[in-house]
Amino acid sequence: MSSLQDKVYVVTGGAGGIARGIADAILELGGRVALFDLDNAKVSAAAAALNVRDRAMSAVSDVTSLDSLKAAFAEVSSRMGRIDGLVNNAGIVRLGPADETTPAGLDLELAVNVKGVLLASQVAASHFGDKGGSIVNIASNAGKVGYRNMAGYNASKAAVINLTRSLSLEWTDKKINVNAVCPGGVATDMLKSVADFLSPRLGQDKQALFDTMFPAQLGRHIQPIEVGRVVAFLLSDAAVIIRGQSINVDGGDTPY
Numbered sequence: 001m002s003s004l005q006d007k008v009y010v011v012t013g014g015a016g017g018i019a020r021g022i023a024d025a026i027l028e029l030g031g032r033v034a035l036f037d038l039d040n041a042k043v044s045a046a047a048a049a050l051n052v053r054d055r056a057m058s059a060v061s062d063v064t065s066l067d068s069l070k071a072a073f074a075e076v077s078s079r080m081g082r083i084d085g086l087v088n089n090a091g092i093v094r095l096g097p098a099d100e101t102t103p104a105g106l107d108l109e110l111a112v113n114v115k116g117v118l119l120a121s122q123v124a125a126s127h128f129g130d131k132g133g134s135i136v137n138i139a140s141n142a143g144k145v146g147y148r149n150m151a152g153y154n155a156s157k158a159a160v161i162n163l164t165r166s167l168s169l170e171w172t173d174k175k176i177n178v179n180a181v182c183p184g185g186v187a188t189d190m191l192k193s194v195a196d197f198l199s200p201r202l203g204q205d206k207q208a209l210f211d212t213m214f215p216a217q218l219g220r221h222i223q224p225i226e227v228g229r230v231v232a233f234l235l236s237d238a239a240v241i242i243r244g245q246s247i248n249v250d251g252g253d254t255p256y
Contacts, residue, residue, distance in 0.1 A: 004031030004236055008080045010073065011035050012063050012120055013090030015042035017188035018138065021224025022087055023050055025232035034076040034083075036061040036090070063090045063116030069123045077127055085134040085235045086124035088117040088160075093190060095197040098151035106152045113156035114163065121167060125176055132175025134235045137164050139246050141184035141254040149197065157182075161246040168244030179234045179242055184250030185214045187221035215251025222251055 009026050011019050014035025023033045023046075032055045037043035040060045047058035057079055061072035077083055092112045094105040117137055124135060142150055143157030161180060168178040185191070192210055199206035214221045227249050233239055234247075248254045 004029040004084075004232065006030065006032065007084035008032045008034065008076065008082050009085040009087060009235060010076060010083060010120075010124060011087045011089055012061070012116070013037060013138075014058060015039055015046045016089065016190070018183065018186060018224045018227055019087075019089050020046060020049070021226070021228035022089060022231050023056065023228070024225050025228030026235070027052055027055060028229075029232055029236070031084075031232075031235075032056065032080055034059060034080065036063070036072050038062055063088075063120055064111045066119050066123070069120055073123050073127055083124060083127040083133070084131075085136075086120060087231055087235070088120055088135065088137045090116050090120075091138065091140075091156075091190075093150060093153040093193070095149050095194065097149060101152055109152040109156050110159070113153070114159045117160055117163060121178070125171065125174060128174070128176060130175075132177075134239070135167065135176060135178045136231045136234045137178070137180040137246075138231075139164070139180040139182045141182045141248060141250045143246075144182060144248075144254050144256065164246055165244045172243075177234075177240060177243055179239070179244065180246040181227065181230055181234070181249045182246050182254065183222065183227050184248075184253050185218070185222050186227060187223060191221075215253045217253070218251035222249070 015037040035043050035047050035058045043058040047056045050056045059072040059075050062068040139160040140157040142154045143161045146154040164180040195206050195210035199209050230249050
């Protein structure tokens with residue numbers, strides 16, 4: 001695998017579980033990481049937990065705000081000297097039946113999950129310069145197959161998949177490679193929230209239900225570091241021939 005030695009990668013939604021796996025994988029290959037999140041305490045703790053000196057930092061950023069993103073990227077550029085890539089990991093889910101989805105709830109999911117991807121990508125691209133860079137969007141297998149009680153989330157992740165194609169096509173001349181991954185069955189707090197939502201509706205214990213929510217072919221939950229290593233590869237120069245793709249990282253659950 002191509003090294004990410006000394007290159008700098010921004011990861012949004014940096015306080016989350018998948019973000020830790022992505023950060024660990026980037027650090028494994030010699031890269032440096034800047035974690036962005038709205039929650040200052042949590043993202044600071046996440047960066048500190050990486051236990052690396054001068055190779056990780058955190059910044060507060062709201063991915064729905066262009067001004068907030070510009071300020072956070074400028075801080076990374078000032079402190080780390082360069083920006084080589086972006087992982088659009090920030091995302092939210094609002095659970096509930098489609099006919100109970102509220103305009104406000106849908107607006108928020110689309111703002112974070114879709115607008116946030118575009119805005120962060122625009123700002124990142126402005127920092128890459130003539131050397132170009134790489135962007136990996138965290139979509140979801142929900143954007144391909146859809147799930148009950150996630151209409152807004154499903155739609156938002158389908159939009160991320162399509163946006164990945166658009167950015168890849170339009171930014172070829174900028175030397176920016178854009179891809180996405182579509183996780184499923186990853187052991188994260190978001191998956192636990194789905195189990196918590198479903199357990200009373202299915203009459204099952206929430207922990208017992210969570211313990212069954214893994215890819216059938218794999219027979220276990222996917223770990224964040226496993227997703228992270230695929231992301232790290234896509235950030236590297238070795239992935240230059242993979243462009244505009246949304247790659248399933250869900251243990252075989254999604255067949256296309």
